[in-house]
Amino acid sequence: MSAQTRRFAVxxxxxxxxxxxxxxLADGQPAPKPGERKSFVACPMxxxxxxxxxxxxxxxxxYYLGVQGDLNAEFYPPQLGHKALIEGTVSDGPRICxxxxxxxxxxxxLPELTPSCNTILPDEGHASPPYHRTPGPSNxxxxxxxxxxxxxxxxxxxxxxxxxxxxxxxxGERLYSRDSRIVTMAARYARDVGASxxxxxxxxxxxxxxxxxxxxxxxxxxxLRARNIETMLRHAGISADALEVEWREAEAPDxxxxxxxxxxxxxxxx
Amino acid sequence: MEGRPARGNARRLWLAxxxxxxCAVALAVYAQLGSSTDRMASKTNDAPYxxxxxxxxxxxxxxxxxxxxxxxxxTPNGALGIVNTAGPIDTRGHPFFEPVxxxxxxxxTCHQPSDGMSLSVATIQQRWRETQGKDPxxxxxxxxxxxxxxxxxxxxHSLLLERGLFRxxxxxxxxxxxxxxxxxxxxxxxVRDPTGCNTHPEYGLNSAExxxxxxxxxxxxxxxxxxxxxxSLFNIKDGSPMDKDPETGRPVSMQLMxxxxxxxxxxxxxxxxQGHLQIAHALTNDQLEQIRSFELQIYSAMSRxxxxxxxxxxxxxxxxxxxxxxxxxxxxxxxxxxxVFGNFDAWRKPQxxxxxxxxxxxxxxxxxxxxxxxxxxxxxxVTHLNTVGLxxxxxxxxxxxxxxxLTGMDLAPGWMDLGTVTLPWARVxxxxxxxxxPWAHAFDMSTAGHGAETDPADxxxxxxxxxxxxxxxxxxxxxYLGREIYTTDxxxxxxxxxxxxxxxxxxxxxxxxxxRAPYFSNGAxxxxxxxVEYYDRRFDAQYSEQEKRDLVNFLSVx
Numbered sequence: 022m023s024a025q026t027r028r029f030a031v032x033x034x035x036x037x038x039x040x041x042x043x044x045x046l047a048d049g050q051p052a053p054k055p056g057e058r059k060s061f062v063a064c065p066m067x068x069x070x071x072x073x074x075x076x077x078x079x080x081x082x083x084y085y086l087g088v089q090g091d092l093n094a095e096f097y098p099p100q101l102g103h104k105a106l107i108e109g110t111v112s113d114g115p116r117i118c119x120x121x122x123x124x125x126x127x128x129x130x131l132p133e134l135t136p137s138c139n140t141i142l143p144d145e146g147h148a149s150p151p152y153h154r155t156p157g158p159s160n161x162x163x164x165x166x167x168x169x170x171x172x173x174x175x176x177x178x179x180x181x182x183x184x185x186x187x188x189x190x191x192x193g194e195r196l197y198s199r200d201s202r203i204v205t206m207a208a209r210y211a212r213d214v215g216a217s218x219x220x221x222x223x224x225x226x227x228x229x230x231x232x233x234x235x236x237x238x239x240x241x242x243x244x245l246r247a248r249n250i251e252t253m254l255r256h257a258g259i260s261a262d263a264l265e266v267e268w269r270e271a272e273a274p275d276x277x278x279x280x281x282x283x284x285x286x287x288x289x290x291x
Numbered sequence: 292m293e294g295r296p297a298r299g300n301a302r303r304l305w306l307a308x309x310x311x312x313x314c315a316v317a318l319a320v321y322a323q324l325g326s327s328t329d330r331m332a333s334k335t336n337d338a339p340y341x342x343x344x345x346x347x348x349x350x351x352x353x354x355x356x357x358x359x360x361x362x363x364x365x366t367p368n369g370a371l372g373i374v375n376t377a378g379p380i381d382t383r384g385h386p387f388f389e390p391v392x393x394x395x396x397x398x399x400t401c402h403q404p405s406d407g408m409s410l411s412v413a414t415i416q417q418r419w420r421e422t423q424g425k426d427p428x429x430x431x432x433x434x435x436x437x438x439x440x441x442x443x444x445x446x447x448h449s450l451l452l453e454r455g456l457f458r459x460x461x462x463x464x465x466x467x468x469x470x471x472x473x474x475x476x477x478x479x480x481x482v483r484d485p486t487g488c489n490t491h492p493e494y495g496l497n498s499a500e501x502x503x504x505x506x507x508x509x510x511x512x513x514x515x516x517x518x519x520x521x522x523s524l525f526n527i528k529d530g531s532p533m534d535k536d537p538e539t540g541r542p543v544s545m546q547l548m549x550x551x552x553x554x555x556x557x558x559x560x561x562x563x564x565q566g567h568l569q570i571a572h573a574l575t576n577d578q579l580e581q582i583r584s585f586e587l588q589i590y591s592a593m594s595r596x597x598x599x600x601x602x603x604x605x606x607x608x609x610x611x612x613x614x615x616x617x618x619x620x621x622x623x624x625x626x627x628x629x630x631v632f633g634n635f636d637a638w639r640k641p642q643x644x645x646x647x648x649x650x651x652x653x654x655x656x657x658x659x660x661x662x663x664x665x666x667x668x669x670x671x672x673v674t675h676l677n678t679v680g681l682x683x684x685x686x687x688x689x690x691x692x693x694x695x696x697l698t699g700m701d702l703a704p705g706w707m708d709l710g711t712v713t714l715p716w717a718r719v720x721x722x723x724x725x726x727x728x729p730w731a732h733a734f735d736m737s738t739a740g741h742g743a744e745t746d747p748a749d750x751x752x753x754x755x756x757x758x759x760x761x762x763x764x765x766x767x768x769x770x771y772l773g774r775e776i777y778t779t780d781x782x783x784x785x786x787x788x789x790x791x792x793x794x795x796x797x798x799x800x801x802x803x804x805x806x807r808a809p810y811f812s813n814g815a816x817x818x819x820x821x822x823v824e825y826y827d828r829r830f831d832a833q834y835s836e837q838e839k840r841d842l843v844n845f846l847s848v849x
Contacts, residue, residue, distance in 0.1 A: 067684065069686075072686070073682075073685075075682065089681070089685060089686060092679065092680055092681070097680035097682070098681070098682025099683075100682060100683035101684060102672065102683060103770075132767045133768060133773075134768060134770075134772075134773040141684075156687055157664070157665040157666075157667060157688050157690075158624075158625045158626045158627060158664060158690055194530075195529045195531075195678075195767070195791070196525075197530070198528070198530070198679070200530065201527075204525070204530075205525065253525065253532060257524055
């Protein structure tokens with residue numbers, strides 16, 4: 022990210038310090054090492070613990086992705102019936118639900134159906150992972166939604182203030198609520214500061230898998246993302262005259278934070 | 292016979308405010324009733340009570356009657372209460388009650404107080420018998436399977452008579468609010484057309500004005516203060532822009548209608564007057580405002596149950612009865628501080644004078660509430676629920692989707708593909724998964740579609756048209772049904788043209804259920820028992836027989 026440009030992504034990236042020695046797996050694959058980045062496409066699995074936990078298998082190893090929560094949670098689980106693109110960093114912490122913990126982890130549901138992704142694992146004695154919401158109704162006050170966002174300058178700098186809107190892999194339209202809130206935030210900011218120009222850029226990205234395979238999004242995705250954000254901003258009261266909309270290929274995926282290639286950017290200019 | 296229900300705050304406020312004259316009007320209405328049940332009711336209550344044999348149970352358009360501040364209507368297991376918070380209304384000249392269109396209908400034709408401001412199939416059948424099918428209710432435009440069929444023959448009106456379904460006819464491709472066509476993400480083929488309407492040269496998809504006909508139940512025109520509450524800039528479920536009120540420019544709740552095609556009560560009234568009432572000239576703004584105001588002052592809920600006793604007023608569970616609806620505030624439930632349906636503390640301990648039968652039933656209702664609220668099961672493959680970031684499946688309870696206080700709707704825009712109108716779940720007879728675990732089967736839509744098409748035993752499904760929708764390669768597929776979907780009603784997708792909206796139907800409110808069977812938008816569940824069975828099958832909830840009975844009892848008192 023550019024030092025001159027302020028960017029805001031909702032999902033915090035916290036790298037877990039590497040450590041611990043790996044062991045060889047039964048099939049000869051080297052055991053994953055803490056700090057190692059993993060990027061793979063797999064069928065997600067859900068374990069039937071009290072609060073379900075989500076896992077995925079890759080090269081004979083089981084990885085823990087996260088626990089069922091709600092829309093305030095940082096982790097949004099994948100979906101049975103679909104493969105998922107999983108990008109994460111091997112943690113040195115203890116296994117959860119039988120899986121090596123990937124943290125941070127980014128999970129993207131692939132749009133096409135894969136009916137064979139249909140595994141609900143028994144709990145097999147595993148305890149529920151840490152959770153803030155039970156399977157039933159919430160037992161606490163609803164958390165204040167974090168939609169106020171970071172402190173923003175009262176006047177955008179000359180290069181503008183950039184809001185990054187993440188998208189799932191190969192998805193140009195649908196946005197999770199946490200991500201559509203970024204658009205709301207950008208529109209509100211643009212109005213508050215009386216922005217003269219708002220630049221929207223939709224990117225077509227991809228992912229470099231651990232296997233070396235490059236997973237590319239459809240070429241049209243960048244345009245779809247840009248058009249979608251344009252529609253949302255106009256719906257939020259931004260004048261069409263103030264909008265500049267373009268789309269392009271993102272930087273080449275390199276296996277590191279590739280989820281950020283699958284995005285749109287809103288730059289609010291002074 | 293039990294005594295009259297204790298009435299709560301809403302009615303007491305009215306009595307304090309209107310004085311003797313209005314009371315006399317209410318008494319005059321009551322005096323028109325003739326049955327013995329009526330007379331017994333009058334001993335303890337002056338509010339109108341309409342048993343099944345009352346000639347005034349049905350509201351004829353233009354009858355000029357007075358709608359009292361509180362009325363009760365007999366139901367199979369008790370009574371339904373209607374609270375009218377503005378006090379008695381002289382309905383003469385009122386556009387909700389007058390036949391403002393050309394076919395003799397009024398809004399009240401399909402939103403009858405006796406049926407919780409909807410219309411039960413029992414009432415429809417009774418009306419058919421009483422009028423030999425000549426009531427405006429059976430108008431050709433939508434009270435018949437298709438307008439070209441012979442008027443007045445039962446077979447022509449079979450969907451209305453047997454399932455309580457009206458024909459909803461929508462332009463295809465869909466049009467945006469400004470009238471411009473929307474390029475749909477999918478194509479539509481008519482696989483089966485039992486009504487003949489979708490292939491008809493005048494009314495069908497290939498007519499001069501291409502139209503698709505689907506068949507739906509009338510929704511409840513009460514408790515609407517809750518239904519229109521809320522509204523955010525973007526849909527929390529998929530980020531799409533929410534519709535706005537054309538008058539104020541503010542986002543709306545998008546909870547009106549099965550497909551959320553109209554944003555406000557006024558636009559809904561305009562749409563209904565043009566379609567259902569065949570009005571010659573658009574309603575005036577004054578008329579629209581009258582309808583809107585009226586709909587926001589009407590509340591309905593079950594008020595009495597033959598086993599539970601009074602449901603309205605003091606010493607009853609906090610959410611029960613129409614007074615609770617009139618006095619409550621809309622909002623998100625789904626936690627223990629503000630549960631969707633309040634608390635049932637009033638019934639948790641034995642009460643003085645309670646019969647063993649009453650105690651047993653009340654305990655069953657409480658258990659049913661607890662099943663509804665906290666009993667988890669795997670909720671799976673529901674678009675606009677499992678797709679919103681919660682995961683698929685998610686282990687939760689009924690209250691996850693039915694989370695809006697007092698109505699049990701979804702506080703966010705509530706259209707979801709529950710499977711009631713899409714194969715394979717829409718099957719009722721010859722359920723391929725009967726007695727088995729559905730998750731053991733991968734979906735095979737081609738098999739599911741062909742099975743429905745060729746299986747003559749699948750009678751209840753075969754009554755409805757069947758469409759094959761094919762998502763274009765450039766579009767995202769339906770999240771759980773792929774690119775070829777068989778459906779009896781594409782639902783919200785008929786408005787947006789999006790694959791992900793195929794089969795998505797807005798959650799109905801859960802009040803007054805016992806007065807307005809059948810259930811689901813297509814009337815697929817004839818009884819509350821069938822409704823619960825559907826959920827048990829759809830989600831493999833594995834409810835025990837006791838849990839099913841408790842759920843039914845709980846639903847029956849809402």
